[in-house]
Amino acid sequence: MATYTDGTPVPEDGKYHVDPANPMVKVRYLEPWYPPGVTEFFSGGNTARLGLLPDGTVLKYVRDREDRVALNSLNVEHSILSALGQHDRIVNYLGKHEHGILLQRALNGDICSYISKHEHDNISLQLRQKWMTQAAEALAFIHSKGVIHCDIHPNNFLLDEQLNVQLCDFAGSLFGSLDGGAMESTRFFLPRDWRDPPNIKTDLFAFGSVMYYIMTSREPYVDLSDDEATAKFERKEFPHVEGFKCGSVIKGCWTGDFRDAEDVLKAILEESLAEN
Missing domain, CATH: 1.10.510.10 (Transferase(Phosphotransferase) domain 1)
Incomplete structure (x- = not known):
């Protein structure tokens, strides 16, 4: 279920709706899709989800594969994590994947x-x-x-x-x-x-x-x-x-x-x- 920032559900009409708490954000309800190979799903936001792959790495992917803003955000994340490099206080970035980006799993969550x-x-x-x-x-x-x-x-x-x-x-x-x-x-x-x-x-x-x-x-x-x-x-x-x-x-x-x-x-x- 897609929700606004305040947790209320987005209408299930497939149309974009402005988030009342953040006018810069538009969201819409989508039927979920599941990238091949994902064995478990973690919570995600309105634009992206996290899935566990068989090798124990985490795949971050966009909910809506036609959402150019969400795809751009994932590319932004790739560029930033690549520029930051390896650091003890930054999530370990493992590179691009055909459906998103790969991250090392944090075993104790957030x-x-x-x-x-x-x-x-x-x-x-x-x-x-x-x-x-x-x-x-x-x-x-x-x-x-x-x-x-x-x-x-x-x-x-x-x-x-x-x-x-x-x-x-x-x-x-x-x-x-x-x-x-x-x-x-x-x-x-x-x-x-x-x-x-x-x-x-x-x-x-x-x-x-x-x-x-x-x-x-x-x-x-x-x-x-x-x-x-x-x-x-x-x-x-x-x-x-x-x-x-x-x-x-x-x-x-x-x-x-x-x-x-x-x-x-x-x-x-x-x-x-x-x-x-």
């Missing part, structure tokens, strides 16, 4: 799915701190290469067998003249005209919300409507983070105090060292 399967108190502070540090390393690395992710979110940070972080999903990212067209979801969105392109500051704002999620197992203002959460952000009213591990770093990302992700990483490490 941060969202991992946290949802575990009681909050059963995830140690040390592990949460590791995730924040490694996620900041990933962001600092891609920014150093000129890549703006555009959709920094806990479900785009994968966890490998050792629960180490790997950033993924560059299909919507910006890289030079390449533009995948993505934009952050509500609770990770720096208030601005939606026509303004994402940049380092918008990635950092979203990262503040990622850190908040890692520490609390909840998105900021999860109990409020999207409009109410947006209004809070516009008034620069943020959730309380006093007493949190790296609380000052989280707030600094939201308030725009950091110049770049490298500064965020340094602040996380400094706070860690100060408490040891």
Whole structure:
């Protein structure tokens, strides 16, 4: 089932419909298709899906093979992952496939799915701190290469067998003249005209919300409507983070105090060292 950003279903009429929460996105309902050889399917977005191949690799492919925007986004992801190369904090790219691109499987899923399967108190502070540090390393690395992710979110940070972080999903990212067209979801969105392109500051704002999620197992203002959460952000009213591990770093990302992700990483490490 195709859904809008807010989770409501798209009409099953085969026509394109504008996403109410993101006017830049149009989606339509499609009967699913299954690339040959895929043995298991993972969750995917409105434009792409993930399937497991017999050799254990993951195939990312577009839902609608006639969707030029989705095909372009997959080509953007190929170009960006190729340019980034191998890095411990980036999903391992294995190259092109006739139906999409190949990725190494992250055996522990993503941060969202991992946290949802575990009681909050059963995830140690040390592990949460590791995730924040490694996620900041990933962001600092891609920014150093000129890549703006555009959709920094806990479900785009994968966890490998050792629960180490790997950033993924560059299909919507910006890289030079390449533009995948993505934009952050509500609770990770720096208030601005939606026509303004994402940049380092918008990635950092979203990262503040990622850190908040890692520490609390909840998105900021999860109990409020999207409009109410947006209004809070516009008034620069943020959730309380006093007493949190790296609380000052989280707030600094939201308030725009950091110049770049490298500064965020340094602040996380400094706070860690100060408490040891």
